[in-house]
Amino acid sequence: MAIDDVRTQPRDAESTQKAIAILKQQFGEKVQTGEAFREQHAHSTTYLPAQLPDGVFFAENAEDVKQAVKVCAEYKVPVIPFGTGSSLEGQVNAPEGGISIDVSRMDQVLEVNAEDLDCRVEPGVTREQLNDYLRDTGLFFPIDPGANASIGGMASTRASGTNAVRYGTMKDVVLSVTAVTADGEEITTAGRARKSSAGYDLTRLFVGAEGTLGIITSVTLRLAGIPEKIAGGVCSFETLEEACNAVIMTIQMGIPVARIELLDAMQVKACNAYSNLSFAETPLLLVEFHGTEDSVAMQSEMFGEIARECGGKDFTWTANAEERNRLWKARHSAYWAGRALAPELGSLSTDVCVPISRLAECVNETQKDIEKESFLAPIVGHAGDGNFHVLLLFNDKSPEEIARVEDFTTRLAERALAMGGTCTGEHGVGQGKKRLVAVEMGGSIGVMRAIKKALDPDNIFNPGKVFD
Amino acid sequence: MAIDDVRTQPRDAESTQKAIAILKQQFGEKVQTGEAFREQHAHSTTYLPAQLPDGVFFAENAEDVKQAVKVCAEYKVPVIPFGTGSSLEGQVNAPEGGISIDVSRMDQVLEVNAEDLDCRVEPGVTREQLNDYLRDTGLFFPIDPGANASIGGMASTRASGTNAVRYGTMKDVVLSVTAVTADGEEITTAGRARKSSAGYDLTRLFVGAEGTLGIITSVTLRLAGIPEKIAGGVCSFETLEEACNAVIMTIQMGIPVARIELLDAMQVKACNAYSNLSFAETPLLLVEFHGTEDSVAMQSEMFGEIARECGGKDFTWTANAEERNRLWKARHSAYWAGRALAPELGSLSTDVCVPISRLAECVNETQKDIEKESFLAPIVGHAGDGNFHVLLLFNDKSPEEIARVEDFTTRLAERALAMGGTCTGEHGVGQGKKRLVAVEMGGSIGVMRAIKKALDPDNIFNPGKVFD
Structure with missing residues (x-):
């Protein structure tokens, strides 16, 4: 743009x-x-x-x-x-x-306490950099959005990604932050204990505040042990509904799936072209299981049964790392693959999240809406969380197109809200979702405003974001 | 008293x-x-x-x-x-x-969305009442402090308990609250989606605020599936250090233990007398594993090996529900068992939480301090979180004794803080820990005060709690 x-x-x-x-x-x-x-x-x-x-x-x-x-x-x-x-x-x-x-120059890993499964990093450390750093410790940082984002930014937008269904979001893995507040002093929101009841949860207040309350200067993170075994697989479905139903059953059965990602036919087509793959161009689930050798085998078998029951075709799984990495690389390139469907167009990636039981319904209605509007708009999602994205490709020089896209995202948000969901599962509010969050949060926006005013009376921190 | x-x-x-x-x-x-x-x-x-x-x-x-x-x-x-x-x-x-x-009259379970593993309850519903209500759904509410507390109170103190090592604390399971704020209006902090990036995390702000920001009028909770199999066991150790080391290794190895509770010799003695048991009066670990039949067997075997390595005696485990329930009933009576050691005395139950690697050191030093002061003070803890309690039994009519007890709790908190921990893992601040939390939080107390003042300018909500 x-x-x-x-x-x-x-x-x-x-x-x-x-x-x-x-x-x-x-x-x-x-x-x-x-x-x-x-x-x-x-x-x-x-x-x-x-x-x-x-x-x-x-x-x-x-x-x-x-x-x-x-x-x-x-x-x-x-x-x-x-x-x-x-x-x-x-x-x-x-x-x-x-x-x-x-x-970005604050890129030092300050400490790794392997024996406590935690570390402290400067905000400019990226997630890939951190995982490279941790390589020999047997630990990893599990939060995994598509981009190689900075940890400070991920904390600020309460990011999540493909692993969140198993490992949680930034809300769950940030143990503490240090942040510079409006008086130019640095505060520390918590220690390294796994839990604490010592007053207001300022850690969680800074996580997701999008830099409107202060500047994060370090983040203490809970890490996860690298699983003994990882198995992954793919399964194609005739319809989005079948694929969603397989996700819903997997979650309801309590299978501790580590990743369960949904791609609609358009997204599969985009990934095939972009990453040189040859999946059937119908809805696809990518799954991954973490655990012991026995447990990943059992999880894979159980998922296979569910997938078959829901109409899935030829579910295969493998513990082969190379094959798995190729798949997930393609998944992580989904955004760029989508963009490549129409490089001349602008794009808007939106995200909503609904209670898992409503996922099939929400995705289905959304796809009908896309068809009705004749949008070029692949769907991809962290389906295990009830979270999915629509990448709208459109002429962002045309006011009419922009208005149509905005109407679509409003309808999508309203659909998610009517189902008990949220207008943003992980992208945050920024400028783009202020009006939708105002609808979603109702009177709570007044509480947010009061907090903002109390902590940043001159509104110097990232003004014009989250709410007006 | x-x-x-x-x-x-x-x-x-x-x-x-x-x-x-x-x-x-x-x-x-x-x-x-x-x-x-x-x-x-x-x-x-x-x-x-x-x-x-x-x-x-x-x-x-x-x-x-x-x-x-x-x-x-x-x-x-x-x-x-x-x-x-x-x-x-x-x-x-x-x-x-x-x-x-x-x-307490607001005791209705408002909705159970079994297919989304969540429910919404009024604040006066107690945890036992909720679990009775859920009995036929295959789901349970996993947060389990000793007392049959109300869900509103548990949210307000950010409670946890024996299951927290596996299922998290109230911070992790509360999806949303409704609360009446200082203007007498009710706000809703979030929807039912498993995750959201829609603005400040007001849910987590109300969880642990101890009623100082508003009155919680309903709580939406994430529930857990009742595990296919539950196995439990006990293991005695010669020393507290050995028992703690077994806990540390269990956590570091990533065994997904559901409960791992530490009782010191005095607490075992108290429980033996109170609950008619006959454990060796030396440090004891009570453990529980949740999962499939194979997985609980494997976890139990792995823990058994660790326990033996650390000097544990005769670890036995069982999937027999009756035997297990008897044990956990004794564990849940630990507070009253402790009080019964000296019913004529007053008591103070304090709690700290440290990074898991420092648990043995912290418990050991604390026990030495107890010995030096000749206190009657059993130790019991949610050791898997690095969280433990000391129940001080003392003459609360004697100013000298009160001063000695306060000095002890200050030393205990300072010890935990020096190890990167917190002065309260789950009891909260109330009036009793204000001075300790002020030390722990430093400049963050100013941020908490500013939030309180912004949301409750006339200080009507639970004044005199959390901070001055």
């Missing part, structure tokens, strides 16, 4: 320039105001128009963040945290200008 | 009486001001002196709670939520007087 710089409410330009000048004097090259830097930091994987910050500050440690926040707080200049820019709802945009705090 | 009525800061008596009069007029018998009612509602399982409310309001539905809060908000009268009164740190005391809102 082209770079547009559409600010909704620019703040006082003079104050912003003063703050930048002070930071430049103190930090020199760590502060950049060139167009290229500013563009890069507003450019996220989103359909929303880019809104450029006035400057970019490359923080190298928590002390840098504290200083930058202190200066920005004094001049009431917006502070927008930036990890890798892989968020999908405009979380890194700067609608009121300000300074993007890029934490 | 005798009833003392020691208010720290009584509020305006006239306003309180006005509010009570208005509520009496509107609600008649639902409002009680007799001494017996007031005493009962200040009397919790705590060492702290009782501080009586001025009246008790028996709410029967959310509408009642809204009305009561509206009246109390208008007259700035404290509102103290009351479930079953089983909290341990003075959470139900009324240091500034006010009205105790008893939710």
